[in-house]
Amino acid sequence: MNNELESHSRAQQEVEVKPYTSEKEQVEHVNDIDVAKGHAEFKADAMEAEKMEHQMTVMEAVKAYPMACFWAFIMSFTIIMESYDVFLIGNFIALPAFANRFGILNEATGKYVIQAKWQSALQMAGQLGALIGVFLAGPLTSRIGYRWATLVGLGLMNATIFVMFFANSLPLFFVAQLLEGLPWGIFIANAPAYCSEIVPMRLRAPATQVLQMFWAIGSIIVGAVTYHYNTQLGTNAYKIPIALQWMFPTPLAILMFFAPESPWWLVRKGRLDQATRSIERLGRRSRLNAGETVAMMRRVIEHESESSPNYIELFKGTDLRRTAIVCGIYAAQNLAGNLIANQAVYFFEQAGMSVDTAFALGLITSALQMIFVMLSWILTTYFGRRPIYIYGTLFNVVMLFALGIAGSLKQTTSAQQAQASFGLIVSVIFTFAAAPVSWCIIGETSSIRLRPLTTGIGRATYYIIEIPCIFLGSYMLNPTGGNLGGKCGYVWGGTALATLITAYFCLPEMKGRSYRELDIMFRRRIPARQFEKTVINAEEDE
Template identity: 65%
Template sequence: MSNPADSKSPGGGGDVAEVEKATTNIDHSADLDEKAKLSAYKADAIEAENSELNMGVWEAVKLYPMATFWAFVMSTTIIMESYCVFLMGAFVAMDVFKRDFGVPDPKDPSQYAIEASWQSALQASGPLGALIGVCIAGPITSRIGYRWATISGLMCLNGFIFVFYFAPSMAVMFVSQLLEGIPWGIFIANAPAYCSEIVPIKLRAPATQMLQMFWAIGSIIVGGVCYVYQDKNDPSAYRIPIALQWMFPTPLAILLFLAPESPWWLVRKGRLEEAAKSVRRLGRASVLTNLDESVAMMRRTIDLEKSDKEPSLIELFKGTDLYRTLIVCGVYAAQNLTGNLIANQAVYFFRQAGMDSTTAFALGLITSALQTIFVMLSWILTTYLGRRTIYVWGSLINVCFLVALGIAGSVGKSNAASLAQASLGLIVSVGFTLGPAPASWVIIGETSAIRLRPLTTGIGRAAYYIVNIPCIFLATYMLNPTGVDLGGRCGYVWGATGFVCFVVAWIWLPEMKGRSYREIDILFKRKVQARKWTKTPVDINDDA
């Protein structure tokens, strides 16, 4: 006869069974809790994504006014690069600068010209420095964030402007531009990524396209300043425009110190509470009642990448990330091959087309003003027609005008031919800012994987400079009287390169209009053909 106490003794089998049963119940309960949490987290993510997808443009502006403002502030950093790029283009067309640093013009010994080699070197030195800047921007930003990386660049720029202002020779100017280029690289790598991350889906196009608008505004400021000072007969004609660069870095650094960090960057770092605070600061607190949903959407997208490692450059060239990297690099590099260099050297081009100094600077100012207006028009076109549509067909239209420019430069020397070349040069410069240029910023901001975005935008801009630097030498050699002096016939060269860019974009560039970052990730992983993206649905519940 068994003793009932045996089943309750420390060594009895009954207690073991009960303990095992209790443990199983606890584990099962824990599993249910974990599943419930995951289900709730995914439901929040889906709710936030649906909300953004169904949001109209004006509704997005009303809900996220501060996101729009901070994107505006970050975009303003591009003025620094634009200002200096166009400044060097204006200096080589300025009579006082040519007299102080140039040689007698072979076509007219009573006039002066900057030697083609020095002209190319001055205009390539900034991009060389920027190439260094974009290479260090990705690792720095991945570690300390967009705000502090950009603020550091702004403070360095303040010091480098001193070198440029007091430069006594072309060699020192070259070094100063090289140094200034390093912070430019940080700004240009960070700005499109930050702007695309802090705004909702429907505002990604206008937010990133503001970069092109501020590029045009930089050229307007240069055009206005140089138009006023180009008639002066002393070094203040070019020293004052250099000194005016100090207007920008310190005020922008103060504003960015007050700005919120990208919530996507904070989520990548696991700082979820700070990400929620950042989302609150970007929108209207009275409306954004459930911040957890927005953070959950970000977590869901980032979890698709399934990696706890620190981002590395090697990852950019593996698997589907290679395709995404090539798109960003290709779109960046193509900016040099579809009319951008004519836009950047507009004043010099007008001088070579036969315009006098005052008229050339006035036309340059008009070109810059029109570029600003056309960039704002492109906000509407890109938002409603799509990125691929505007980029691809805008490139083809620009190719047609470049060929027309080449024809105008081939008909011989006459007043009518000079006017035709100047007019077509203006159309190419303005047309570039309506189609390929602003659309490219949106594509760059949307294409890369979230985790790799700072690195991808940095490498993409590096590709831009790698193509830009030899193209600067080529463009200068084609236009300069000490080179081959092609004038408008350079349109044939840029028309040919632009046509190649059009074909490549038509084959490989997908349409990302109206897609969440989760959908973009999934479509890349599924290897959907670029021209079929618009017809390929992605279910809101899909994670792969």
């Protein structure tokens, strides 16, 4: 009996000390449990999607995302228009019909040449327009998306070609190039960002490297057309190559109208259902779980600020470092010998080649560039971005100084051929190593939220550096200017060496890293040379 009374007493005490829980508090407690459970499931889905991307091989990724590869290919095709026009103006300077119509007589050679100031002006006009275009592209894309921003650019491109086609003076050509540069800025800012966002991790390198291939294709088309017309002296010799620009914008606009929007952009806008449908359009449903992929994207984006992105943020906190890398990579494209490739035909002429041989060598250079860009896909599959960039730039530094030495020797036939050979090698190896891997780095470095603005400001840096470099390059090669010929290799070798040293200390290795991992490493301020060794666990968010 006493034991029963003691048990009853203890039971009463337990009842008395148990806190009272209202019905509202019980509901809130259940909701908290559901939220925690939902968050755990959401994170598990995100981790599973990221794990699948890490485990995919390149071929498995292609099979899982065939349409993502197709749409990356179509978006990259927009770069062909800037490439075509950049090389077209460079070839026009060496084209006899254009020089006879708009040039002045060089009494030393008895040939007409475009004055150095107009050479520089024509080649920098498009870049100046593109500089304006990239600043428009960032806010425009952040607001209406990659797809519609590209359609706006294609419509504008169709209109501005008219100005160039009917231009009958060098000032009008300058204005035409300036106007055409506006849509270039939109294309070049959007293409690497869109391509890197619609494909899985394993395909980021080849998807962005396609941009360099189309740059080479544009130069091949120009080289073939101007090679055909270099012996003709009528206006058709430059009017027809201008008119051929119209073969690109309209077909591309039709295709881009049906393109899916970047799912990352849709998730940023909170349009999760549309993001899911976009992923399903990009990949095979049987090989992927669109819901898990959206969860992976949300996991990354939810750690970013919810405010509207603006240019000021690019220069604050850890985003400053990411912006500096993108801007540095873009700037380096002009400082490591790329301008020799853009002025290849004119360079070959100044190296002593005949006009016909110079145009033939320019066409050969462009064809080799396309082949080596495709070979670079194999290179980036097995090697990291950092070693490819550093060793590729180092090789070009050596070749550029060798070019300078060849230009300093007595100008015999052998010396001229050596200059042409070194110029060709620099142009081709640039498109095998540093140039294609640059697009991978540009597409991977910035945060998702600021990506349209970062690629825009990065390309703006490219043009800001390129404009004075064009003036310098044209002056160095022009017989009415510096007339340096191959000795320009000393100048470009010096600038390439500066980019090589900077890259060694500042360029991190980002191969095989998810956007979450890259965000964490940049937030932790991991030194560039420690990125490859750093381990980020699947559970970590900060």
